[in-house]
Amino acid sequence: MGDTKYSLRENIRKAAILLKESKFTTAYTGAGISVESGIPPFRGEGGLWTKYDPALLDIDHFLGDPAKAWEIIKEIFYDFFGQAKPNKAHLVLAEMEKKGMIGRTITQNIDNLHQEAGSKHVFEFHGNSKTLVCLGCHRSYKAGEVSLDHLPPTCRQCGGLLKPDFVFFGETIPELPLIAAYEATSISDVFIIIGTTGEVMPANQIPFLAKNNGVKIIEVNPQESNYTQRITDIFLKGKAGEVMEKLSKELFSPAL
Numbered sequence: 001m002g003d004t005k006y007s008l009r010e011n012i013r014k015a016a017i018l019l020k021e022s023k024f025t026t027a028y029t030g031a032g033i034s035v036e037s038g039i040p041p042f043r044g045e046g047g048l049w050t051k052y053d054p055a056l057l058d059i060d061h062f063l064g065d066p067a068k069a070w071e072i073i074k075e076i077f078y079d080f081f082g083q084a085k086p087n088k089a090h091l092v093l094a095e096m097e098k099k100g101m102i103g104r105t106i107t108q109n110i111d112n113l114h115q116e117a118g119s120k121h122v123f124e125f126h127g128n129s130k131t132l133v134c135l136g137c138h139r140s141y142k143a144g145e146v147s148l149d150h151l152p153p154t155c156r157q158c159g160g161l162l163k164p165d166f167v168f169f170g171e172t173i174p175e176l177p178l179i180a181a182y183e184a185t186s187i188s189d190v191f192i193i194i195g196t197t198g199e200v201m202p203a204n205q206i207p208f209l210a211k212n213n214g215v216k217i218i219e220v221n222p223q224e225s226n227y228t229q230r231i232t233d234i235f236l237k238g239k240a241g242e243v244m245e246k247l248s249k250e251l252f253s254p255a256l
């Protein structure tokens with residue numbers, strides 16, 4: 001498993017053949033795909049959990065002291081992440097979708113960068129930070145329409161508390177992406193997994209289910225993950241932007 005014995009070049013060539021032959025490919029992405037856009041992952045070196053307490057994203061913590069929770073949420077997700085732009089990996093996936101080579105993208109990310117890159121069939125397992133939702137009347141707002149000068153922000157319609165529309169620890173996964181992800185495990189020929197440790201439940205189960213259904217697994221990551229030695233067929237070791245750029249040349253350049 002996790003074919004690490006061949007060179008990256010050889011593995012990219014093999015991955016491109018699989019992707020060209022596949023009738024339906026699902027991209028499955030995690031925080032690592034956005035690292036080259038300047039957004040750190042949660043875990044590992046330079047990860048957000050080396051600086052912040054994960055409890056800050058616990059729903060009970062948020063509801064217990066929304067003003068305090070919002071101060072850190074604003075700092076991380078709006079002041080800091082807010083400026084990030086899609087990188088080459090997001091752009092190549094969008095191009096592959098346009099050319100019919102990616103059927104859907106299932107992401108654990110909340111940064112909206114797949115959509116900003118042009119991908120249309122995106123299912124967000126953990127919601128999206130670019131929308132805020134009122135916990136009173138459920139009205140939703142684009143993040144840019146809401147002033148974060150006074151925290152916590154409140155709803156213009158009912159005065160209720162606004163919460164980022166991403167999934168906090170202790171909340172359930174939205175139904176639509178869950179259905180789309182489970183369906184993808186049975187209709188795909190290939191999964192391309194990019195930049196995830198595979199440690200966050202229940203999202204991490206999706207690639208295992210796909211493998212059980214006979215789906216071929218291509219993985220892009222500078223480090224081995226929970227998947228590499230267990231289910232990965234072709235491991236493309238490296239940073240998402242660099243690897244996906246090389247893969248796109250193999251996929252889209254006319255053969256010499």
Ligand code: NAD
Binds near residue numbers: 029030033043110241
């Ligand atoms: P993670 O933080 O657990 O792991 C990140 C993975 O990315 C690691 O395997 C690491 O080796 C890999 N990585 C690091 N740099 C990379 C690069 N340049 N190219 C490719 N891979 C690289 O991330 P996770 O498994 O996705 O889970 C964390 C949870 O945190 C997710 O559910 C997500 O909701 C959330 N999260 C989202 C964002 C975002 O929206 N950008 C950022 C941080 C965390």
